[in-house]
Amino acid sequence: MARDFKPYTITQFQTFINSLKLKRKINHIQIHHTWEPRKSDYKGEATIRSMWRYHTETRGWQDIGQHFSVAPDGLIWDGRSLEENPAGIAGHNSGGIMFEIIGNFDRGEETLEGKQLDAIVAAVRVLMSKFKLSTNDIVFHREYSAKSCPGTGISRDWFINEVNKRKIAELNQNSYENADGWKRIAIDWLYEEGLISSGDWKDNVNKGLPLWAEALVLKRIYDKAK
Ligand SMILES: [Zn+2]
CATH class of the missing domain: 3.40.80.10 (Peptidoglycan recognition protein-like)
Known part of the structure; x- marks a missing residue:
């Protein structure tokens, strides 16, 4: 067990x-x-x-x-x-x-x-x-x-x-709340445009997205551009 x-x-x-x-x-x-x-x-x-x-x-x-x-x-x-x-x-x-x-x-x-x-x-x-x-x-x-x-x-x-x-x-040194202003502006843009949605990503703003999430972001941009 x-x-x-x-x-x-x-x-x-x-x-x-x-x-x-x-x-x-x-x-x-x-x-x-x-x-x-x-x-x-x-x-x-x-x-x-x-x-x-x-x-x-x-x-x-x-x-x-x-x-x-x-x-x-x-x-x-x-x-x-x-x-x-x-x-x-x-x-x-x-x-x-x-x-x-x-x-x-x-x-x-x-x-x-x-x-x-x-x-x-x-x-x-x-x-x-x-x-x-x-x-x-x-x-x-x-x-x-x-x-x-x-x-x-x-x-x-x-x-x-x-x-x-x-x-x-x-x-939490990697949290959104603790990030530099220019990083927060960039991150805000991602959310405002609906390219990412889950707030969990804000816990570690210095880390990359996994491949599947990156693919989702790209798909959303692609769909917007169509
Ligand atoms: Zn003890």
Whole structure:
């Protein structure tokens, strides 16, 4: 039996969260690191699936413990249903949304930085705004446990400061919102002319279209010219 997991970019995560209508009441956000797998072990969906397998087969849980796993490449992978409490902090899971940041962030091990830091900070900001939470509602695992999680290299003050100081739109460097003005003008033209329609392309404006989408654009131009 295998289970599929879905990756979100920051922009897709924001769209997904904002469209949610949860029955469960959300009152805090849990921050964890995986410790193992390390950042250097990350192999896309296979890594998420191996955590799921460990949680369900070895530990006997109903599903993977976390709601989201944040990867070194900045993708946010889905996990346990958001209508279920996570399996993150013994005795303190009610009302929580749980993140596992993939890596070992104990001092002297790996560093939370770059796209991965952007992604966790943006995700936390999106949830705070959706569920009317404050930085006081951000919970580090070690606040309720003898563990170092999410790593002795991450201080709460530093993390809260990162959450406070950055705007969501600034965090996805390849998003339309963050693109130079001249790029946005060109992209606007494509949409205005109806040459492309799906808003998803705006998540990565520095990447090319796949062949089929390019063919569609060419066909639309060809049809217009006829
Ligand atoms: Zn933890």
